[in-house]
Amino acid sequence: MSTIRHILGKSIVIMFxxxxxxxxxxxxxxPEIAEGSQGQSAAPPVRYHINDCHMxxxxxxxxxxxxxxxxxEMDRLGVDHTMLTGFPVVKKWDIVDSLRPTYYLxxxxxxxxxxxxxxxxARAVSALPAEKRRRIHPFICSFNPTDRNAVDHxxxxxxxxxxxxxGIGELLTRHNYLSHxxxxxxxxxxxxxxxxxxxxxxxxxxxxxxxSDMGPAWLNEPIYLGEVEAALKKHPNTRFFWAHAGYxxxxxxxxxxxxxxxxxxxxxxxxxxxxxxxxxxxxxxxxKVDMEFVKLIEExxxxxxxxxxxxxxxxADYEKRITQTYALLDALKPxxxxxxxRENFLKSLPPGGVKL
Numbered sequence: 001m002s003t004i005r006h007i008l009g010k011s012i013v014i015m016f017x018x019x020x021x022x023x024x025x026x027x028x029x030x031p032e033i034a035e036g037s038q039g040q041s042a043a044p045p046v047r048y049h050i051n052d053c054h055m056x057x058x059x060x061x062x063x064x065x066x067x068x069x070x071x072x073e074m075d076r077l078g079v080d081h082t083m084l085t086g087f088p089v090v091k092k093w094d095i096v097d098s099l100r101p102t103y104y105l106x107x108x109x110x111x112x113x114x115x116x117x118x119x120x121x122a123r124a125v126s127a128l129p130a131e132k133r134r135r136i137h138p139f140i141c142s143f144n145p146t147d148r149n150a151v152d153h154x155x156x157x158x159x160x161x162x163x164x165x166x167g168i169g170e171l172l173t174r175h176n177y178l179s180h181x182x183x184x185x186x187x188x189x190x191x192x193x194x195x196x197x198x199x200x201x202x203x204x205x206x207x208x209x210x211x212s213d214m215g216p217a218w219l220n221e222p223i224y225l226g227e228v229e230a231a232l233k234k235h236p237n238t239r240f241f242w243a244h245a246g247y248x249x250x251x252x253x254x255x256x257x258x259x260x261x262x263x264x265x266x267x268x269x270x271x272x273x274x275x276x277x278x279x280x281x282x283x284x285x286x287x288k289v290d291m292e293f294v295k296l297i298e299e300x301x302x303x304x305x306x307x308x309x310x311x312x313x314x315x316a317d318y319e320k321r322i323t324q325t326y327a328l329l330d331a332l333k334p335x336x337x338x339x340x341x342r343e344n345f346l347k348s349l350p351p352g353g354v355k356l
Contacts, residue, residue: 046078048329048337050322051345054170054209054243054275054307055082057121060091061102062114064312067124071132073314077322081346083209084125085139085170086117087311089182103311104178111181115153117142122161137349139167139209145187151196158204166349168201169209169243174224176217176248188212190230202237205350209273214246214253222246222253232267239348241271241305247278256282257292264300271344275307280324289331301336305345 052074058064074082089111091101101107118140125138140157143150158165171194172178173187189212201208210231214222225246232240245260253259263270274283283293297304306328308321329337 043076044319044323047326048341049078049080050306050325050341052079052082052275052307052322053241053305053345054273054309055084056087056170056309056311057084057124058087058117059102059312060087060089060104060111061093061100062087062090062117062120063102064120064124065314067128067132067136070314071135073318074135077319079322080342081135081137083137083139083167083307083345084121085141085209086121088113088117088142088170088172089178090114104181108181110183111178113142113144113182115142118153118157119160122157122164125164126161137166138164139169140165141168141170141172144193145171145173145197146185146191146193148193148196150193151200154197154200165206167207167209168197169207169211169241171197171208171210173210173212174227175211176213176251188224189227190234194231195234198231198235198238201239202235205239207239207241207348209241209243211243212246213248213251214256214259215251217248217250220252220254222259225259229263229267232263232270236267236269239269239271240267241273241348243273244276244278244309245272245274245282247276247282249277251278257296261296261299264296264303271303271305271348273305273307274325274328274340275305276309279306279321284324284327287327289327291331294328294331297332297340298336301339302344302347304340305348306340 055070057070070082070084074080091104091106091111092109093100094109097107097109099106101109104111121138125133125136128136140154143153154168173189173191179186189210198208200206210228212224212228214225214228216223228242228246247253247256260272264272283290306325308318310318310321325341329341332340
């Protein structure tokens with residue numbers, strides 16, 4: 001009986017191969033296997049085409065899922081363009097730790113600046129075919145913001161990879177939890193070492209994505225706000241995107257919307273980057289959109305962008321962070337939603353990239 005089953009099974013395989021070959025030769029339509037059956041979840045309905053204003057190509061040990069994985073997920077989720085940056089620091093694997101940390105919150109070991117992150121990104125972008133490369137907008141990030149030599153690194157990257165770079169950042173200054181792991185001098189938005197960086201950004205028309213928490217989570221007071229304002233005031237020709245709108249995990253600032261309204265009214269060179277894990281609890285608390293935030297965006301429709309803040313990995317959490325923006329976009333006027341989701345980011349970029 002087993003011999004008969006073997007012969008029958010082999011015959012069926014031969015018949016299928018013959019049928020497939022004949023159908024291919026005759027130009028028949030062969031149904032494709034659904035993506036979900038290959039281990040990838042089915043794509044959610046794309047309700048908005050989004051330009052992701054905040055994405056990291058690598059994680060804190062400079063590993064990545066790669067460009068192919070990123071672009072595949074962008075296609076699946078309706079993401080047309082993305083701001084892409086490296087990660088300016090590496091998480092140190094101490095000899096006492098048996099498990100390798102890959103995220104800054106994995107343990108309390110230190111992190112250090114890693115300038116090769118920009119090179120990793122530039123090489124990956126440069127290897128892309130033109131039709132994919134036009135969708136990726138690389139930013140320079142891998143320098144110490146307390147070092148007066150920082151501007152030299154930026155100029156070197158522009159010289160080595162002309163026409164590639166379209167912005168600077170995410171520039172890490174005040175950062176709850178991460179700042180104390182870096183050690184050395186505390187970075188701040190108005191540090192004198194950054195004056196030359198901001199001036200170069202204005203000259204090259206490069207937007208700056210600036211990470212500066214509004215205040216420490218253990219105080220919930222905006223005690224770092226003055227540093228951001230000082231930079232905005234001193235460099236009026238530099239376009240700033242305030243990463244995560246100055247928020248961080250566990251941070252709660254009373255009257256934040258009023259603070260944003262005053263800043264946006266005072267500094268036309270400021271936009272708010274609504275990216276990161278804070279998005280849900282701050283903008284859509286308890287699953288309901290904060291209508292005061294909606295009102296603020298409608299007052300300044302050209303000054304907001306959305307993003308995911310993914311760090312080297314582009315799996316299920318990427319999908320979650322894309323689709324969570326839908327609730328906010330649904331609450332906005334259609335013309336405002338189009339600006340926040342797509343138009344504002346692209347309008348901020350230098351046309352054609354940086355030219356020497």
